[in-house]
Amino acid sequence: MSNWNSGIHDRRLKEQICEIGRRVYNKGFAAANDGNISIRVGENEVLCSPTMICKGFMKPEDICAVDLYGNQIAGTRKRTSEVLLHLAIMRARPDVKAVVHCHPPHATAFGVAREPIPQCVLPEVEVFLGEIPFAPYETPGGQPFADTVLPFLKPGTNAMILTNHGTVSFGSNLEEAYWKTEIVDAYCRILILSRQLGGITYLDEQKSRELLDLKKRLGFDDPRFHEESCDLCGNSAFRDGYKENIPQVRAFEPPPSYPGYLQSPSSASSTAAAPAAIDQEALVKAITAQVLAALGQK
Ligand SMILES: [Zn+2]
Numbered sequence: 001m002s003n004w005n006s007g008i009h010d011r012r013l014k015e016q017i018c019e020i021g022r023r024v025y026n027k028g029f030a031a032a033n034d035g036n037i038s039i040r041v042g043e044n045e046v047l048c049s050p051t052m053i054c055k056g057f058m059k060p061e062d063i064c065a066v067d068l069y070g071n072q073i074a075g076t077r078k079r080t081s082e083v084l085l086h087l088a089i090m091r092a093r094p095d096v097k098a099v100v101h102c103h104p105p106h107a108t109a110f111g112v113a114r115e116p117i118p119q120c121v122l123p124e125v126e127v128f129l130g131e132i133p134f135a136p137y138e139t140p141g142g143q144p145f146a147d148t149v150l151p152f153l154k155p156g157t158n159a160m161i162l163t164n165h166g167t168v169s170f171g172s173n174l175e176e177a178y179w180k181t182e183i184v185d186a187y188c189r190i191l192i193l194s195r196q197l198g199g200i201t202y203l204d205e206q207k208s209r210e211l212l213d214l215k216k217r218l219g220f221d222d223p224r225f226h227e228e229s230c231d232l233c234g235n236s237a238f239r240d241g242y243k244e245n246i247p248q249v250r251a252f253e254p255p256p257s258y259p260g261y262l263q264s265p266s267s268a269s270s271t272a273a274a275p276a277a278i279d280q281e282a283l284v285k286a287i288t289a290q291v292l293a294a295l296g297q298k
Helices: 011-026 083-092 105-113 123-128 143-147 174-196 205-217 274-296
Strands: 036-042 045-048 064-066 072-074 098-102 159-162 166-171
Touching: 011 036, 011 045, 011 098, 011 174, 036 083, 045 083, 083 098, 083 143, 083 166, 098 174, 105 159, 105 166, 105 174, 123 174, 123 205, 123 274, 159 174, 166 174, 205 274
Parallel strands: none
Antiparallel strands: 036 045, 036 098, 045 064, 064 072, 098 166, 159 166
16 A cells, blocks of 8 residues: 555556556546546656547556656656646645546536535445535646646545536545546436436435544545534535635535534534434444445555
């Protein structure tokens, strides 16, 4: 796990980029030559996918290496121009060792509709992701595009919508970075389907808090653990990151207004009833099993 700085000749990591590329392509997250993948392999070295290649058919020889500022240092193919986005994230968040950018249709649809992704709906999404902020639109490829994510890289953020473009997710290894994209797109798909069936139902305040307690116990970070003034479910942890175009709820019910995680709960829900305790135990078991399965893949 800690051997991330194994250098630009690490064939195993190049193969891992190819493997994640196949999954991205086979899931329909990247049409044609869309998407790009990177792994940090040293203080100033990053392996990344090349430009103009289908992510489903890459070979280890195709993988490029760049420094943390995007200068190509190895590889026969030209590096992707969007690697600047990956590098901006790695420079701002030294804990991030891998980045996946692609265009998964359901999550990207939220970015095109500019509809915020609701919180406090599905347990796994709360525990693994939390609020998914929207980086503003910019023409892809250059440094201004890469810099759009900077206001939203608070500790605990690990996935983002790129407005009118796609998604980016990241983590301490590539597997983890990738499965966050899968969770976001599966969640967005469920949200769209639920809306067709009549709408979404938010979890109540107590159940939402229980999920964040669980998240804390499992050792995951969340912006809501640090922001005194943000709501529990109101997508407000990144309010100060938006200069303009804050996504506005149009398709879904507006989120319920519960006090933030660091504030005291509303009195009605502060005493846990016995059946709730049983539910929570089952939930802890289910989510812990998923976490262990995910960590086992490292
Ligand atoms: Zn893209």
